[in-house]
Amino acid sequence: MKIIHVHHHYWPVVGGIENVVKALAEGMARLGHEVHVVTSTYGAGDRPREEVINGVHIHRVKSIRLGYPDLTYPLEAPRGVLKNADVVHGHSQNSLFTVKMVEEARKVGARTVVHFMAVDAFNDHPSRLIRLLAPRYGRWSVKKAIEISDVRLVKSFRDMEILRNRYGIEAEYVPDGIDEEPLRKPNMAEEFRRKYGVRDPFIVYVGRLHRLKGIDVLIRALAIAAKEEPSLKAVIVGPGDQRPYRELASKLGISDKVLFTGFVDEDTKIGAIDASVALTLPSVSNYVEVFSLAITEAWAREKPVIASAVGEIPYRVKHMVNGLLVQPRNPKALAEAITILIQDRGLGEKLGEAGKSSVVTWSKVVDMLLKIYSKASSPFNG
Template sequence: MKIIHIAHHYWPVVGGLENVVRALAEGMARRGHEAHVITSQYGAGNRPREEVINGVYIHRVKSTRFGYPDLTYPLEVPGGILRNADIVHGHSQNSLFTVKMIEEAKRLGARTVVHFMAVDAFNDHPSRLIRLLAPRYGKRNVKKAIEASDVRLVKSFRDMEILRSKYSIKTEYIPDGIDEELLGKPNMAEEFRRKYDIQDPLIVYVGRLHKLKGIDILIKALAIATKEEPNLKAVIIGPGDQRPYRELANKLGISDKVLFTGFVDEDIKIGALDTSIALVLPSVSNYVEVFSLAITEAWARRKPVIASAVGEIPYRVKHMINGLLVPPRDSTALAEAIVTLAQDRELGRRLGAEGRKSVLTWDEIVSKLLSIYSCG
């Protein structure tokens, strides 16, 4: 099959959705399919407009952007590529780029698939302006994506429920996966401890350093938790501006208990998870939690998860079954959950082992998608 994936960013941009599209495209190319990615030029630096990486044909088109990545709009459409496709798979209806390309693919006669993400998820955004304007934009894009798609997928049971109840649309659940080698890697905790000279118990955050991710809530919770567990430390892994969080840790007198690593390679990230008591995700908005790959990675390493009950998280993390759920923006409740697992390691082992049962590999996800593509 000739399969085209649509996303406004692709490698060398690194992020959750970018990594997903790359895993799917490369996985399909390895199976002998002709895999393409149509994306914008944003984030590509000096890389060529057309290139092949790991068997995937990449097409970067001229685009313009209105402030936010989702507001990227293509200024050209590679009609010849779209016209001859067997399947065109668009990722995220919140992206202007994706919706426009899917509309064009549909007009040219291609079979179209849209992966819906964070449907109607702007209502709890901290910004009043976004709460006012974004819901209208979101509903517009959902309707356009529904009209232009032959197959509708979700990676969130929250989105499935909303599309069924509010838009009368039936969808299929296809989550994200992980690399199979992650399941069989030896424990890498000692390597991580040696690298960073840490022997104390740890909690770990993995993700972007963004205000919607609640990292300030995590730091405040750590300040509370260390009153009961004074040796506890936090490792914060991911790209973004560290300054406001370093300043907060310093203000709370716990700067020596927070390690910021920035972006790290996979081995260091896995070493941090292996070392940890738990992965902690204190997000404050539905919009940023469509499907947390960090949760899947933690479960793959048999680690429990402590997370805010926002977005898809409460549909996946079941309190006292495979993790602990806390209310968003509640640093006291988060601190109590952290202390619970710091003091009861056996509970953490049970929760992590239960989470491991739900983990799927990218190979399994690619098989599911290829089966869907082949139907109809």
């Protein structure tokens, strides 16, 4: 089968959707399928426009960007590649690049699949301008993606409900997965503690440093919780600008309680999760939480999760069953949840064990998608 994945970013750009597309593309290529990725030149640096990496054919097309990554517009389309595809799978209808490329694929007769993400999710965005303008774009992009797609997928039951109730269409649920490695590795807590010299109990955040991820809320919550638990620390793992968060920690007098590791390798990330009391995900907007791989990674290591009730999170994290849910943008509520798990490690173990049962690997997700591709239309060839 010839399969094409579409998104405005691909490796070497590292991020949530980018990592998902890479995992799917390489997983399908390993099974012997001819797999292509159509993406923009943004973030590729000096890499060639056309190359093959780990069996995946990458096509980077000239594009322009209107301020935001989602507003990346392709200036060309590899129609020859699209025309001969069995299926073109576009990731995120919020991406203008994805919508336009899938539209081109439809024009040349390819069968199309769109993974809908963060449907109508701009209304709680902290930026007043985005709250005003983005919902109009969001509604247009959803309607356009419905029009040009043969198969509609979601990775969030929130999005499934909105598509059904607001737009009158059904979508199939296909979640994101994780590599099997986090399920097999031995506990790596000691390696992390030794590497970074962290012996006190800590909560861990894993992800990019972005204002919608609520890292400022986490730091404020730490300042509150540390009054009751003076030895408590926070470890923040992931790429991004640390400066505003370091300044906030300094202002609150807790610089010595926050460790920023920056981007780390997989073993170090696993070690940070293993050594932590809990993963904390204090996101502040529906838009950034379509399917949290960090939550899945924590559950794979049998660690509890403390997360804001935004986006898909309350559909996966059930309060006092496999984690703790807190009101977004509420440092006091987050601090109280952190304190509960610091003081009751047995509860944390119970929640982490419960979460592990819902972990899905990439191999299973790839198998789910290949079955969907195959049954969607008889022209597909296995």
